[in-house]
Amino acid sequence: MIPDRLLLPYLWLTLFLVVLPQFVQGVDHNNIDSGRPLSFDDAEAVALRERSIEVGLGGISPYGSSAGMTLDAGFLYGFALNSHLMLDADAVAGGRAGSLDKGFQIEGIKFGIFHNFNREFGNTPAFSVLTGLDLPTEDGSNGVAIHFRGIASKVLFQYDRIHLNLDGIVKTDAENFERGFLPRLILGYSKPLGYPRSFFRTGVAELSMRSTELKGTGPVMSFGIGLRQQVTVRSVIDIGISSDFWAIDQAPHEDFKLIAGYSVSF
Amino acid sequence: MNRLLVVFISFLVLAFHLSAQAQTENETQHQGHSSTGKLQDTNILPPPPANLPDWFNNKKKNHIFYKRGKYNYDTYNIKRLAYDLNAVAVGHAMAYEDMVTGKAVGLDTKTFDRINWVLNNPPKFMPDEANISPTFGRKYGVLELVFDWTHILHAQTVDVLASTDFTEEEKDNEIKALWKFYFESVPYAISPLPMNMAYLDGQPYSGAFRTKYPKVNGLFWGYHWLQGAMYDALLNKTLQQQIDVYEVFGDRYHAIELYRTDRSFMPMFAETSPRFSEKYPYIANAFDNLHMLHDMVNDILASDWIPEPEKEKQILKAIWIVSAEAHKGETPGDVKEEVGMHDHRFMLGMPGMGFMKYGTEDVMFMDNMGWMSMADCHHCSMPLAEGKDAWRAPTVSAEGWTMRTRCALCARDMAAETKGAVIIHLPTENPLKPAVVISDEMGNMTTDSPEIIFLENEKSHRSCDRWSLTFSSLKAFQNYVAANPEFKNAQPVSFEDWSGLRGKKPDTYVKPVGPEGNPYDIQPEEISMENE
Numbered sequence: 001m002i003p004d005r006l007l008l009p010y011l012w013l014t015l016f017l018v019v020l021p022q023f024v025q026g027v028d029h030n031n032i033d034s035g036r037p038l039s040f041d042d043a044e045a046v047a048l049r050e051r052s053i054e055v056g057l058g059g060i061s062p063y064g065s066s067a068g069m070t071l072d073a074g075f076l077y078g079f080a081l082n083s084h085l086m087l088d089a090d091a092v093a094g095g096r097a098g099s100l101d102k103g104f105q106i107e108g109i110k111f112g113i114f115h116n117f118n119r120e121f122g123n124t125p126a127f128s129v130l131t132g133l134d135l136p137t138e139d140g141s142n143g144v145a146i147h148f149r150g151i152a153s154k155v156l157f158q159y160d161r162i163h164l165n166l167d168g169i170v171k172t173d174a175e176n177f178e179r180g181f182l183p184r185l186i187l188g189y190s191k192p193l194g195y196p197r198s199f200f201r202t203g204v205a206e207l208s209m210r211s212t213e214l215k216g217t218g219p220v221m222s223f224g225i226g227l228r229q230q231v232t233v234r235s236v237i238d239i240g241i242s243s244d245f246w247a248i249d250q251a252p253h254e255d256f257k258l259i260a261g262y263s264v265s266f
Numbered sequence: 267m268n269r270l271l272v273v274f275i276s277f278l279v280l281a282f283h284l285s286a287q288a289q290t291e292n293e294t295q296h297q298g299h300s301s302t303g304k305l306q307d308t309n310i311l312p313p314p315p316a317n318l319p320d321w322f323n324n325k326k327k328n329h330i331f332y333k334r335g336k337y338n339y340d341t342y343n344i345k346r347l348a349y350d351l352n353a354v355a356v357g358h359a360m361a362y363e364d365m366v367t368g369k370a371v372g373l374d375t376k377t378f379d380r381i382n383w384v385l386n387n388p389p390k391f392m393p394d395e396a397n398i399s400p401t402f403g404r405k406y407g408v409l410e411l412v413f414d415w416t417h418i419l420h421a422q423t424v425d426v427l428a429s430t431d432f433t434e435e436e437k438d439n440e441i442k443a444l445w446k447f448y449f450e451s452v453p454y455a456i457s458p459l460p461m462n463m464a465y466l467d468g469q470p471y472s473g474a475f476r477t478k479y480p481k482v483n484g485l486f487w488g489y490h491w492l493q494g495a496m497y498d499a500l501l502n503k504t505l506q507q508q509i510d511v512y513e514v515f516g517d518r519y520h521a522i523e524l525y526r527t528d529r530s531f532m533p534m535f536a537e538t539s540p541r542f543s544e545k546y547p548y549i550a551n552a553f554d555n556l557h558m559l560h561d562m563v564n565d566i567l568a569s570d571w572i573p574e575p576e577k578e579k580q581i582l583k584a585i586w587i588v589s590a591e592a593h594k595g596e597t598p599g600d601v602k603e604e605v606g607m608h609d610h611r612f613m614l615g616m617p618g619m620g621f622m623k624y625g626t627e628d629v630m631f632m633d634n635m636g637w638m639s640m641a642d643c644h645h646c647s648m649p650l651a652e653g654k655d656a657w658r659a660p661t662v663s664a665e666g667w668t669m670r671t672r673c674a675l676c677a678r679d680m681a682a683e684t685k686g687a688v689i690i691h692l693p694t695e696n697p698l699k700p701a702v703v704i705s706d707e708m709g710n711m712t713t714d715s716p717e718i719i720f721l722e723n724e725k726s727h728r729s730c731d732r733w734s735l736t737f738s739s740l741k742a743f744q745n746y747v748a749a750n751p752e753f754k755n756a757q758p759v760s761f762e763d764w765s766g767l768r769g770k771k772p773d774t775y776v777k778p779v780g781p782e783g784n785p786y787d788i789q790p791e792e793i794s795m796e797n798e
Contacts, residue, residue, distance in 0.1 A: 030397045047329035082326050118325040121404050126327075155400055158367065192397060196360065196380050199393035233339050233391050265331075 029202045029228040029236045032163070032190055034130075034149075035072055035088075037226035037240025037259045038206045040165045040188030043126035043153035045116040046084045046265070052076040056238075056261030060096070060254050063247065068094030068102075070259070076114075086112040086132065098214065098252025106137045112147070125154035125164075134169070143173025159195060163188035167210075177215055184210035193227075200230035204240070217251035220244045224257075235264040308576050310470045314583035319591055321453050322582055324408055332418055333447045335440065337429035341421065343505055344428055347496060347512050350519065351424070353388035354489045355417070357381040358560075359398035361482055365567045366402045374481045381485060385524060392421070406578070409563065412454050412585055416556045419448040420493060423549065427500035427508075434502060434698050445549055455590045456555045458548030460598055460620035462609035463531065466558045466587070467623065471572065471580070475564035480527040486564065487532050488524035490557045491666065494538035495519075498661060498668050498691070501542050507702045507714055514687045514704060515663075523666055530633055530786070532557055533666075536619035536640065537632055540670050541691070543618030544656050547598070550618030555588040562587075615641025615650060624784040631786040634665050637778040643672035645680045646727035646772035657697050658731070664688040673734035675722055675769045681705050682768065694718065694738040695746065701736060703765070711765035719743040720759040727772040734769075 032042040036054055046052055058070040074088040088111075093104040112132025120126040127150075134145035150166045167184035174180040186208035193201040205225045212218035226240025238261045244253035332338065341348040364370060364377045395417075396403045396410060403410045426432065426440045449455045467473070476483040492515075499511045535550035536543040543550035562584040566577050586592050587607055598617055602608035611621050613630060619640070622630040629637045638644050641652075650670050651658045659670040660677040664684040671677040674692055681688040682705075690703040690711075701715040719740050723733040733753070737743040740758055747753045759767070780787055 028394055028397075030394060044327065045329070047331040049334075050329075050331035078329075078331060081328050081330070116327060119327045119403075119407055121325055121407050124325075155404070158363075158401060159397075195398070197383065197387070199356065199389055199398065200391060230391055233342070 029200055029230040030190070030192060032188070032202070032204060032228070033074075033076070033263070035074065035259075036228070036236075036261050036263055037238040038188065038204055038224045038242060039208060039222075040163050040186045040204075040206050041114075041128070041130060041149065041151050042161070042163045042188070042190065043116055043120075043128040043151045045082045045114055045128065046076050046078040048078045048081050050076075050078040050084075050265050052263060052265040054261060054263040056259050058257055058259035060092075060258075061256040062095050062097040062254050063244075063252065065095035065097070065100075066102070068092055068096050070257075072261075082116040084114045086110070086114060086130070088112070097254050098212075108137055108145075109135045110147070111135070120154060125152040127152055143171060145172070146170045156189075160189065160191045163190065165208075178213050179211060179215055182211045182213065184208060202228045204228065206242075212247075212251040212253075214252065217247075217249045219248060220251050220253045221246040222253075226259075232264075234266070235262065237262050308572060311572065311576060311580055312583070314579055314586055318582065318586060319453060322408055322585070324411065328411060328452070330415070330418075330451060332422055333444060335422075335426075336431045337425045337440065338422075340425045340429040340431075342428075343430060344500075344508050344512050346509075346516050347424075347428075349388035349390065350385075350492060350516060351421070352390070352392045353385045354492065355395050356384045356389065356393055356398060357485055357489060359393075359395040359402070360384075361486070362402040362567075363399035366399075366405055370479075370568070373479045378481045378485070381482070385485070386520070406563075406581060408454075409581055409585060412456065412559070412589075413556075415448070415452055415454060416456050416552065419444060419549070420553065424496060424500065427497065428505070430505050441546060441549070445546070449590065453591060454585075456552045456559070456588050457590045457593045458552045459593050459596060459600075459610045460547070460551050460612040460617065461555055461558070461588065461607075462605050462611070462621045463534075463554075463558065464605050464621065464623040464625075465607060465609060466555075466562065467531070468605070469562060469565070469584075471565045471569040472562070473565065475561070475568040478568050481525075483564070484527045484529075485524055486560065487529055488519065488526065490560075491523045491533040491538060492519050493553065493557075494533055494535045495663070495666075495668065496539075497535070497542035498539035498663070499689075501539070501545075502657070502691075502697070502700050503702060504714075510704060510714065511689055511702060514689055518666065518687070526666075528633075530631070531623060532561055534619055534622070536616050538666075538668050540616065540640070540668055541657070541659070541661060543616060544652075547612075547616075547618035551598075551620065554619065559584055559588045613640045615639070615652060624781060624786065626781055629778045629780060631780060631784070632667060635667060635669075637780040637786075638669075639778050642778075643676050643727075644669050645671050645676035646673075646730060646774050647776045647778075648672050648727055648730065648772075648774050651731065658693050660693060660736075661691040662688060663691075672727070673730040674720060674736045674764075675724065675730060675734040675767075676727075676772070678703075678764070678767070679769050682709060692718070692736040694736045695742050696738050699738045701738075703761075711761075713761055716761050718761055720761070720764040721746065721753060721756055722759050722764065722767060722769075723753055723756045724769055727774040730772075 031044050034041045035056055054074045056072045060068050070092050072090045076084050076086050078084045089109050090107045092107050094102055110132060112130050114130045116128040118127055130149040132147055134147055148168045152164045153161055156162050165186040169182040171180050186206055188206045190202050190204045193203050208222045210220050212220055222242055222244045224240055224242025228236050228238045231237050240259050242257045247253040360381050361377055422444050423441055426437050495515055499515050500508050535554050563581055566580045596610055598610055600610045612619055614627055629639055632638055642649055650672055660674055661668050661670050662677050662680045671680060677690045681690055687707055688705040692701045701713055701718045703711050703713045705711045719737045721735045725733055743758045747756055
């Protein structure tokens with residue numbers, strides 16, 4: 001029998017696994033969105049009128065707690081040239097960083113708008129911004145968080161690209177023991193693998209540093225690597241592993257996180 | 267914490283700095299390579315117009331999702347064709363990337379081998395060309411935009427033709443809708459007007475690429491051959507017929523067309539898909555113009571005597587020349603200047619092709635065929651059906667060309683006179699039920715419609731479109747005979763008997779001749795020596 005706390009995630013996952021193959025058409029392994037599988041974005045928007053669904057399932061090993069699992073699902077829609085809307089929901093069950101809770105919980109629903117200002121040309125990186133609102137869903141949480149991400153993508157040699165993400169999250173109703181502003185810096189890296197004989201795989205890696213919510217703790221540095229693999233004409237699977245390898249002053253963090261996901265556009 | 271942040275940020279700054287440096291070195295290398303070529307006066311290069319439209323300065327990606335439809339990706343119904351098209355995308359991109367990263371010197375050797383491997387081991391999905399040629403895209407982003415958008419039209423029209431969910435009428439409507447989507451969604455569509463090929467191929471840099479890199483140019487023109495030939499190979503055919511026909515086309519593409527270095531000009535749409543070009547001339551013209559843009563860009567990049575900044579200008583000019591915007595208000599047949607940018611004349615009987623080099627309204631030169639008329643049957647010289655009756659013309663595909671004929675006898679006898687495998691497309695009385703006949707290298711004919719019946723009551727070819735016909739059934743044959751008493755004594759001919767018949771030499775045949783002084787009338791030996 002499936003324990004009650006895992007019932008909802010189980011149903012959610014089943015629903016996606018059943019429904020998604022019918023949409024098997026979209027996305028590209030070389031266009032990278034946050035969470036698929038690491039936390040950085042590249043500076044590319046989805047195409048005008050493109051719709052994309054992205055889901056991921058993860059296992060986490062939080063510091064000082066038992067193992068848990070995460071589930072995230074997102075929907076992207078290219079509503080204008082070089083711009084897309086993003087709707088994203090994250091859920092967690094079992095152990096998690098910085099909390100004693102173990103039950104299933106939807107951690108947040110995010111709504112965002114992504115806009116790409118320019119493609120990369122000459123020596124100028126491609127620039128984009130992602131901005132939006134994180135709506136609270138946890139018990140007892142109030143206010144919203146406004147998030148902002150600036151993204152610059154640039155070629156490193158010929159095919160390698162680096163993606164600099166600068167995040168800022170402003171919490172409108174932070175408690176006294178919480179920080180009201182949470183910055184994060186991520187350096188992402190992507191490289192198509194298999195050229196010149198194979199064209200359907202991209203390796204990704206990231207190094208990031210973030211502030212934590214609890215005053216008096218942090219920062220946390222993370223490293224992650226992953227792989228994106230085209231599996232049909234328009235769909236991609238991904239897998240990634242990351243670790244918060246350096247956390248100062250007992251900052252809540254995850255020793256390891258393993259994530260697998262699936263993206264499809266239609 | 268502050269110290270950590272400083273270290274981290276300085277690391278990021280260093281990474282971006284290294285990235286910029288690596289790229290600058292790469293481009294400097296390329297420029298250095300370019301400057302080693304022969305010097306010519308760049309004053310002979312007419313500059314692009316002073317006030318190009320804003321989109322020429324575009325610095326955005328501007329990706330537009332393809333038009334949704336139940337036919338999306340149906341090219342994969344004919345897997346071999348889909349895979350070959352995937353490989354074409356890789357081939358183009360690899361060559362362009364090498365040309366702008368200082369590797370042009372190895373284009374006909376290392377690059378050729380790399381592309382050739384992919385052509386023989388084609389990818390299962392369509393790769394994003396921008397991923398394979400990132401340096402080219404950073405340098406020529408507007409060109410990439412134009413190429414990509416027109417390639418989507420290419421892909422989607424083939425999807426429609428390969429669809430099993432649509433009737434022929436629905437396919438026709440959707441192809442027209444796709445054109446509208448292509449033409450009206452962006453300002454950078456390619457012109458649908460016929461253009462003068464002598465003008466497009468008469469630029470100061472023209473011919474540089476094919477002279478310098480004949481093998482890779484052969485591959486490019488092989489792609490263009492495939493991208494043209496596939497349309498008639500799919501038009502008005504069942505899926506099984508399409509698969510069978512592509513077996514023949516695919517074999518030829520891989521064995522011969524990709525490796526030809528003796529073509530006198532790029533393969534044109536109407537030479538390889540005359541039925542499609544007659545039916546959708548605006549699409550055929552746009553694709554020919556796109557392919558000429560590829561050639562012009564190749565020639566510019568291969569011209570070492572043109573300095574790098576001037577190359578960029580000339581590429582913009584080439585885009586302008588073939589863009590729809592440059593020809594606003596002009597219509598097929600208009601000719602503001604003969605053999606100039608605004609010469610939109612087309613041959614009699616073929617609105618889907620501009621004037622060819624040394625061609626006239628009546629004749630053009632085709633490799634392996636000589637001078638020919640697009641309005642007349644190449645076998646009997648009598649006028650082909652046109653307008654709403656154009657679908658009644660059979661076609662013969664052999665030796666890399668596809669020609670329309672006036673009657674079934676002309677098609678069969680023309681096939682018998684040609685080397686190698688041949689595909690005959692035979693319309694019946696029912697436009698939705700054409701028959702496909704495949705003749706192998708020994709001349710043995712097979713068809714997927716063995717029930718077809720022929721009328722062959724041979725007389726003068728002045729009326730061969732009345733006495734040599736194909737019917738989908740005996741009943742259809744009988745109906746025709748009953749409605750045309752002159753054939754009351756005609757006997758139905760089965761496919762088996764018909765395939766063994768041979769007609770007399772057509773009494774109406776006149777060998778077309780080219781205009782006086784044209785260079786194609788040099789003896790073939792002399793042409794081949796010149797090419798060597």
